Amino acid sequence: MLTKFKIVYVLAPHTDDGELGAGGTIVKLIELGANVYYFAFSTAEESLPEGMPNNTLEIEVMNATSKLGIKKENVIVYHYKVRKLNYSRQEILEDLIKHRKNIVPDLVIMPSLHDIHQDHSTIAQEGLRAFKNTTILGYELIWNNLTFNTVSFVKLDKRHIEAKVNALKEYKSQEGRDYISDEFIFSLARTRGVQIGTTYAESFEVIRWVI
DSSP, rough: OOOGGOEEEEEEEETHHHHHHHHHHHHHHHHOOOOEEEEEEEEGGGGOOOOOOOHHHHHHHHHHHHHHOGGGGGGGEEEOOOOTTGGGGHHHHHHHHHHHHHSSSSSEEOOOOTOSHHHHHHHHHHHHHHHTTEEEEEETEEEEBBOOOEEEEEEEHHHHHHHHEEEEEEEEEEGOOOGSSSSHHHHHHHHHHTTSSEEEEEEEEEEEEOO
């Protein structure tokens, strides 16, 4: 089924969200021939540890997405203010529509509609508006999900999870966060795998499925 998706958009409210939510699936999609575009809407400059350059996360996201196999020219980074994306929702919608008009995706991967973080919620809502005629899957970030329906799974091999882990290691500025640790990434992938009788998997909510 994944082979049907040739053009894929990954929407990340902040740098690292796309890798955390769908890193293994991104690697598998690229292996299967998909052209993946990654959109990061905030580099969260205000949240960086003191003393780090403002462009730290922009550099890190370029390195991380490269580890997943995404072409550098397919990574688009915006600089909307962290935790204030809702103030720019119209501009974000227009950004998405502009890209859709240039290259129409077969699949959009974005935060769950049940994600309670204000920035994640904004990207999910505007993504739903921008891609009304496209299959959309919502990824899980369990520390932000009030609820999450595990109704869709992508079977993954160990190498896919290893690539996800290696990509996340590029975020040196985020070291120490529980959800970016190797143990957590492998544990969640193993948990989702157990649900469908395989070793590793990532789970997604089906927001829209176009057959």
